[in-house]
Amino acid sequence: MGKTKIRVIVILIFIILFGGAYFAVLAAEENKRLAKSGFDREQFLNNVRDLDQARKLYLESVLQSRTASKQSMEMAKKQYEELLKNQPSLIQKNQKQTTTTVEQLVPVASSSNVDITQTAKPKSTRTTKTS
Numbered sequence: 001m002g003k004t005k006i007r008v009i010v011i012l013i014f015i016i017l018f019g020g021a022y023f024a025v026l027a028a029e030e031n032k033r034l035a036k037s038g039f040d041r042e043q044f045l046n047n048v049r050d051l052d053q054a055r056k057l058y059l060e061s062v063l064q065s066r067t068a069s070k071q072s073m074e075m076a077k078k079q080y081e082e083l084l085k086n087q088p089s090l091i092q093k094n095q096k097q098t099t100t101t102v103e104q105l106v107p108v109a110s111s112s113n114v115d116i117t118q119t120a121k122p123k124s125t126r127t128t129k130t131s
Helices: 002-094
Strands: none
Touching: none
């Protein structure tokens, strides 16, 4: 029985050593997987933050351009209203009045020179087709 006890003890030692090595490898792989998922999560969160910042910058630029456009439209409206109010005075200021005298010979026909001939008016005719 001494040999079988030794064999059983040796087999148990090998099983414990190989089992321990197997579980150590599994634990190392689990740690790698957790580290990679943590890194991926951080990358995802960084991307979300970057996209959020870009979105905020875009919305701020749209808001600034909108306010600038609104201000320019208000200024143009004020300028237009001012021009409409001052339009009559501007027209009178730039208006020029000129007079010209034109001499032209106009032939006048006397009644003795005119030959009046009478022509007969054509009769109006109306024809209809009958079947």
